[in-house]
Amino acid sequence: MPDDVVLQVEHVTKSFGPVVALRDLNLTLRKGEVLGLLGDNGAGKSTLMKILCGFEKPDTGTMTLRGEPYEPKSVDHARSLGIDAVYQDLALIDELSVFQNMFLRREHVHRPIPFLKNREMRTQTRTALDEIGINIPNLNAPVAKLSGGQRQAIAVARTVHSAADILLLDEPLAAMGAKEGARILDLIQRLKDSGEVAMILVLHNYVHVLASCDRVNLIQDGVIAFDKPTAETSIEELTELVVSEYRRARMAAS
């Protein structure tokens, strides 16, 4: 395995009852790389992200993290190994406040007398949300009361501010307005420029993929059907791939 490969997925399959979500899927993520994952609805993108972040287990296949076997037992286990994710249902706890969700399971605790450093956590939450231009006046409010975009912002801010060096962002711009989406893309660019973090982004917008990612993988029917550096592809090529797959699926169904 080349030295710069941080995460390798080999021959992974995953079914849910009769539905085959992933079939013999292979994927490689390199150090500091931003990999864009494209694919139709139901292609298997979220299933792959959930397997990578320890939320689901593959049926077969192997994964390697920094050259070691990677078999996460839970999301917390994956996080302890340096992989953190925002996935589609966001994993926020409705009853907890904005800042409690932001520091969920990594609360700042005063030592040696253990009490929560609430003020410090609120300040850091405010800074992180300001960075992506989201104004949530009351950080003590339960997140159940927030809009979809605000909830999305908390989930993204929480992940990009984690200590992880592999970030998995499943549709990080979903539910975001154009301005907030642009700020998140800026933040992704800054993380990329640091060279310290590798990312997999599930995106639906080809322009965003070409602008923000180093490489693009297209997932079709549970396998990676296309893998190229973004510098070597174009909107036209990506559109043509998706349209021809749509035609193929229509023909297969008829």
Ligand SMILES: Nc1ncnc2c1ncn2[C@@H]1O[C@H](COP(=O)(O)OP(=O)(O)OP(=O)(O)O)[C@@H](O)[C@H]1O
């Ligand atoms: N927990 C589950 N139980 C049953 N089927 C599931 C489950 N999770 C995913 N699937 C099925 O697996 C397939 C792949 O789903 P997945 O959510 O990975 O697709 P996706 O590419 O993320 O789609 P979208 O862009 O619509 O989110 C779909 O047919 C979906 O219905």
